[in-house]
Amino acid sequence: MNTSYRPELVATARDLKEVKVLAEAGADAILVGHQKYGLRVTGDFGLEDIEQAVLFLHGLNKKIYVVTNAIFHNQDLIDLPHYFERLVELKVDGIVCGDPSVFPILDEMGKFIPVFWNPETLSTNFETLKFWQKQGIQRAILSNELALDAIFEIKQELELPIEIQIHGMTCIFQSKRKLVSNYYHHIEDVNNQEKYDRDKKLHLKEPKKEDTNYPVFEDFNGTHIMSNEDLCMIEHLEPLIDKRIDSLRINGILQSRSYNEAIVKLYREAIDLCMSDLYQYKSFQFLNRVRESLGAIKSEERKLGTGFYFKEQIY
Amino acid sequence: MGMTIGKKPELLAPAGNLEKLKFAIHYGADAVYIGGKQFGLRAKAGNFSFEDMEEGVAFANKYGAKVYVAANIIAHNENLEGAHEYFKKLYDIGIAAVIVADPALISACRESAPNLEVHISTQASIANWRTVQFWKNQGIPRVVLAREVSLEEIKEMKEKVDIEIEAFVHGAMCISYSGRCVLSNHMTARDANRGGCAQSCRWNYDLFEDGTDGSVSISDRADEAYTMSSKDLSMVEHLPDLIHAGVDSLKIEGRMKSIHYVATVVNVYRKIIDTYFEDPANYQLDPEWVDEIWKAAQRSLTTAFYYNEPTEKDQLFGKPDRITKYDFAGLVLEYDEATQIATIQQRNSFKVGDEIEFFGPNFYHFKQTIKEIWNEHGEKMDIAKHPMMITKVKVDQPVRYYDMMRKSK
Numbered sequence: 030m031n032t033s034y035r036p037e038l039v040a041t042a043r044d045l046k047e048v049k050v051l052a053e054a055g056a057d058a059i060l061v062g063h064q065k066y067g068l069r070v071t072g073d074f075g076l077e078d079i080e081q082a083v084l085f086l087h088g089l090n091k092k093i094y095v096v097t098n099a100i101f102h103n104q105d106l107i108d109l110p111h112y113f114e115r116l117v118e119l120k121v122d123g124i125v126c127g128d129p130s131v132f133p134i135l136d137e138m139g140k141f142i143p144v145f146w147n148p149e150t151l152s153t154n155f156e157t158l159k160f161w162q163k164q165g166i167q168r169a170i171l172s173n174e175l176a177l178d179a180i181f182e183i184k185q186e187l188e189l190p191i192e193i194q195i196h197g198m199t200c201i202f203q204s205k206r207k208l209v210s211n212y213y214h215h216i217e218d219v220n221n222q223e224k225y226d227r228d229k230k231l232h233l234k235e236p237k238k239e240d241t242n243y244p245v246f247e248d249f250n251g252t253h254i255m256s257n258e259d260l261c262m263i264e265h266l267e268p269l270i271d272k273r274i275d276s277l278r279i280n281g282i283l284q285s286r287s288y289n290e291a292i293v294k295l296y297r298e299a300i301d302l303c304m305s306d307l308y309q310y311k312s313f314q315f316l317n318r319v320r321e322s323l324g325a326i327k328s329e330e331r332k333l334g335t336g337f338y339f340k341e342q343i344y
Numbered sequence: 345m346g347m348t349i350g351k352k353p354e355l356l357a358p359a360g361n362l363e364k365l366k367f368a369i370h371y372g373a374d375a376v377y378i379g380g381k382q383f384g385l386r387a388k389a390g391n392f393s394f395e396d397m398e399e400g401v402a403f404a405n406k407y408g409a410k411v412y413v414a415a416n417i418i419a420h421n422e423n424l425e426g427a428h429e430y431f432k433k434l435y436d437i438g439i440a441a442v443i444v445a446d447p448a449l450i451s452a453c454r455e456s457a458p459n460l461e462v463h464i465s466t467q468a469s470i471a472n473w474r475t476v477q478f479w480k481n482q483g484i485p486r487v488v489l490a491r492e493v494s495l496e497e498i499k500e501m502k503e504k505v506d507i508e509i510e511a512f513v514h515g516a517m518c519i520s521y522s523g524r525c526v527l528s529n530h531m532t533a534r535d536a537n538r539g540g541c542a543q544s545c546r547w548n549y550d551l552f553e554d555g556t557d558g559s560v561s562i563s564d565r566a567d568e569a570y571t572m573s574s575k576d577l578s579m580v581e582h583l584p585d586l587i588h589a590g591v592d593s594l595k596i597e598g599r600m601k602s603i604h605y606v607a608t609v610v611n612v613y614r615k616i617i618d619t620y621f622e623d624p625a626n627y628q629l630d631p632e633w634v635d636e637i638w639k640a641a642q643r644s645l646t647t648a649f650y651y652n653e654p655t656e657k658d659q660l661f662g663k664p665d666r667i668t669k670y671d672f673a674g675l676v677l678e679y680d681e682a683t684q685i686a687t688i689q690q691r692n693s694f695k696v697g698d699e700i701e702f703f704g705p706n707f708y709h710f711k712q713t714i715k716e717i718w719n720e721h722g723e724k725m726d727i728a729k730h731p732m733m734i735t736k737v738k739v740d741q742p743v744r745y746y747d748m749m750r751k752s753k
Contacts, residue, residue, distance in 0.1 A: 100490070100521055101472045103497045130474030133481065150524055150537060151468075154421045156448030174529050175420065182421050202545070203524045205492040205649070208572050211656035212551065216566035230554040233570060235531060236547055245551075251521075256530060330554075342533050344540030 036269070037276040038300060039094070039192065040293050043072025047286060048082045048093075054290050055297025058092035058276070060125065064249040065105070066112060067096030067125065068149065069200055071282045076115050083119050098127030098147050099250055100205075110134055117142050123167065127151075132164050143167040145192070149200060150174065155186035162189055168276070173199040173260070177338045181272045190275035195262040196292055197280030198244065199336065202254035209247050227283060232330075242330050244283055255283065258334035259327070263296060263319055265335065266303045267310070291326045295319060352621050353586075354593040356412075356510065357610045361390030364606050365400045365411070370746050371607045371705050372614030375410040376400075377443060379599060382430055383415035383423070385467070385539045386599045394433060401438040410440035414599075416465040418523060418537035419446045427452035435460040443488065445523060450482075461485055463510065467523040467537070473501040480507045488595065491517050491577070495589045495650050502590035513579040513586060514609055514637075515597025517648060519545050519572045519659075546573040573660040578645035580637045581629055583616045585650070603691075604672035607748060608640035608703070615707040636707075639670050639750070669753045673700060674728070674735070676747040686739045688728075694751055695727035702739065704747035712740040 040056040042048040048059050061082055062070035074082065079095060086093045095116055099105065109130075116124060117140045124131075127148035135142065146152065146161045147170035158169040170192045171180055184191055209225035225231065227246040233254065235241040244255040262269065262277075269277065279296060281289035299319065303310040327333065357373035359365035368376045378400065379391045392400065397411070404411050413434055417423065427449055434442060435457035442460060444450050445467035453462055463486040464470060464479050471490040479487050486508035489498065493511075502509060518525060526536055527544035534540030548569030552559040563570050577597070579586055586594060594617070596609050612633050620627045637645075644665045646658040674688040694700060696714050703709045717725045718736040728735045737749075 100469050100492075100524075101474070102493070103472050103500050106472055106474055128472070128475060129478040130472050133474050133477050150526055151418055151446070153537075154419050154424060154446070154448050156424055156451055157419070157446055160447035160451050174526050174535070179421050186421075201526045201530050202520050204520045204572070206519060206654055208519070208659075209551075211654075211659055212570050212661075213562075215656040215659070215661045216562070216568055218562065218566055232552050232554060232559075234550040234552065236549065236569075254527070337529070340533065342529055342535040342538075342540070344535040344538035 034273050035304065036274060036300060037092075037192075038293070038296055039276050039278040040289070041071040041197075041279070041281045042082075043281070043286075044074070045078055045081055045085075047072070047281075047289065049085060050286065050290050051281075051293050052086060052089055052091050054293040056091070056279075056293050058094060058122070059086060060094050060096055060278075062096030062125075064099075066099055066109070068098050068100075068127070068203070068250055069248075069253055069282055070096050071280075076112075076119070079116070079121065080119050083121055087120070092122040094123040094125055094145060095121050096125045096147075097131070098125050098149070100203075101128050101130050106130060106134070110138060113138060113142065114140070125170065126166075129164075135165075145170055149203075154179075155183045158183065158187050158189065162187070168192055170278075174337045174342070176340065177265075177268060180274070180338075181268075184272055184274060192276035192278055193269075193274060194260055194280055195266075195269070195277045196260055196296065197284065198255040198259055198282055199280070200253055201243070201256050203251060205251040207247055208252040209245060240332075242332075246283075256336070258332045258336065260336045261323070261333035262335060262338065263299050263323070264316060265338070266299055267307065270300070270303050288326050288328075291322065295322055350587065350590060352617065353591055355610065355613055355617060356593050356595045357606060358515075358596060358599040358601065359400070359606070360386070360599040360601070362392065362396045362400055364390075364603055366403055367603050367607045367746070368610050369404055369407050369409045371610040373409060373610050375412060375440070375593070376404065377412040377414050377595075377599070379414050380430070380434070382426065383417050383419070383449060385414065385416050385537075385541075394437060397434070397437050397439065405438070411438075412441045412443055412463065413439050414443045414465070415449055416443055416445045416467050417449075417539060418467065419448050420538070423538065424448055424452070428456035431457040431460055441486070450484075463488060466490060466512070469521045469523055472497070473504045476501045476505045476507055476509075480505050486510055486593070488512075490521060492521060492649050494652075495585055498586075498589040498591060508592040509590065510593035510595050511586065511591045512577055512597055513583070513594040513613065514577055515601075516576050516643070517574045517597070519574045546571065568662060571659070571661060573643075574648070574654070575644045575646040575658055575660055576642065577648045578637060578641075579647060579650065580612060580616065580634055580645075582647060582650070583613070584620055584624070584627060587617075587620065602672060604670065604748065604750060605640045605642075608636060611703065611705065611707055612636050614705075633707075636709075638667065641667050642669075643667070670750045671753055672748060673698075673751045674737075674749040676702070676704075676743045676749070677734070677745060679739070679743045679745075681742065684739055684742075685736050686743050688735050688737050688749060690728045690731060690733045690735055692751075693727065693729045694749070695729075698751050700749050700751045702741070702743055702747055702749050704744060708747070710741045 123143040145168040146166040357368035359376040431453040445465035528536040551570035671692040678687040
């Protein structure tokens with residue numbers, strides 16, 4: 030294996046404290062943001078917090094990316110140029126975008142900041158990503174509903190770093206509407222102070238499927254429904270590394286601090302081992318330890334799975 | 345800013361197959377959008393072969409109407425094959441524009457059919473003027489907006505960017521941002537963004553609050569399932585507001601809808617647009633137009649995001665509202681003025697004594713009771729129950745080819 034390749038382990042952080050913990054646990058890059066600009070950030074960072082996080086992470090020679098991939102409406106555009114200007118000044122290492130409005134805005138600013146492209150469900154083929162490459166994106170973040178074979182084909186066809194999610198919940202639905210509030214209002218089970226945000230800990234069950242658990246919450250961007258399974262690719266890192274996937278992301282949304290820290294540590298160890306000693310990585314002994322560790326930290330309601338990476342879809 | 349009367353917007357109707365295309369145009373659509381056998385999101389709509397498209401374009405051209413093709417999937421690598429040939433063929437056939445969501449297909453179209461117009465689909469969730477500007481800078485002449493934009497937002501887009509805007513005026517809606525929902529993928533392994541949508545958003549769910557003492561079912565407590573179904577959009581009562589906002593194309597949803605639906609809805613919006621432009625200053629809503637829209641309605645109706653953010657009142661909860669549904673009972677093929685007898689092709693069973701309504705283009709309507717029915721050999725019948733059978737019916741007022749006969753279910 031070529032030694033110049035080393036996958037980047039990216040993790041989301043909810044606040045400065047978690048930035049530090051996850052960097053120390055072995056993340057190479059941290060994703061932060063604010064719900065006003067980014068989709069499903071794990072916590073809200075003001076610009077001052079981002080400044081602190083930049084100083085801390087750059088001190089460790091690690092990267093910081095700011096999530097700004099909301100579907101903007103006219104009103105949201107007003108603050109956006111200023112926000113981007115500040116992020117350039119703070120020297121963040123990249124912004125994660127998903128709305129084409131950012132291209133004319135950044136053009137007019139005339140300053141460079143790496144744009145990583147993450148329109149969630151829409152990053153599904155290499156020609157699409159070549160189109161966005163022409164607009165200047167520096168990294169393609171792929172949709173979660175792709176098979177590994179498709180991901181490898183994109184990697185082969187595209188001269189851009191690519192990023193995929195390897196652990197955690199994925200978003201499966203976003204509405205601008207306040208669907209949970211609307212339901213509570215409809216059933217007149219309403220306390221007007223109530224917020225149906227992620228602290229409320231709500232989930233949906235599919236009809237007649239007792240073991241399903243889809244977390245649901247509201248925020249500035251509307252209503253979000255999350256996957257029934259937590260993605261977990263820790264036992265399948267070999268093909269990802271073999272095909273030189275550039276960045277591997279852990280999404281820590283709706284998980285505890287201790288869980289996120291343990292997960293980052295576990296993936297750090299697994300990636301390093303897979304790179305340095307494949308035989309050990311694939312050993313029963315190691316996998317057994319990984320499974321035990323996962324079993325000890327994961328909550329009972331959450332199932333682990335491999336999402337669409339090994340699954341066929343029909344249409 | 346004073347009220348400006350712009351140019352007449354285009355009325356754009358869905359056409360799931362060739363017959364629906366002809367009805368949509370006959371009833372007043374300026375343009376129709378259809379799906380081909382590839383790259384479209386309505387896998388289950390009839391969809392058009394290239395031969396059907398040729399016939400459709402020839403028919404449309406006779407009436408000065410345009411035909412657009414929706415190629416609005418979010419493609420995976422394996423779906424890209426054949427895109428170049430497909431767009432070239434559409435251009436050769438005379439398709440006026442393609443409606444595309446995935447930039448991969450824009451690139452393919454640009455390369456193989458550079459003169460074929462590309463419109464950006466609502467699946468791309470265009471919700472602000474800078475994104476509209478982005479597409480304008482890419483040389484795109486028209487964008488179909490996200491269903492989440494308000495009239496105020498549309499106005500600002502039109503003020504800031506010189507581009508054609510297409511917006512929905514009527515029909516069913518995704519309750520998510522279109523394209524940002526993969527419920528179907530996760531729950532049924534069917535890819536919603538490639539035409540496999542199982543409408544999982546409209547299912548009944550159970551909502552739980554997870555507290556320190558475990559999970560509590562809110563749906564059980566309320567004795568009502570958690571659902572996320574939107575009422576259907578209708579701007580029938582507010583069409584001038586869309587015209588003032590500067591919308592260039594008024595789009596009706598529904599490639600899967602029946603001929604009766606398409607003809608009825610197109611007829612109403614055609615009437616409203618024409619009435620408005622005849623004398624904008626004295627325009628008044630005629631309650632008859634609203635009544636007519638309800639004859640095709642399948643759900644309760646809402647103005648969605650155009651005025652305010654939708655609330656629970658814009659969703660369907662509990663038992664569906666009771667809406668009188670109508671069947672397309674027969675199609676007028678011929679009319680004999682001397683005998684006042686119409687030749688009618690049966691589309692749904694009708695019988696002597698039924699209260700029926702005839703309607704046709706230009707908002708022509710009358711009701712009557714069926715007094716006598718004959719079969720094509722001139723034999724009297726009580727009931728016309730065979731699909732597509734040719735019947736003769738005595739009518740109270742003149743009718744023409746393409747007029748339709750409906751009866752309540």
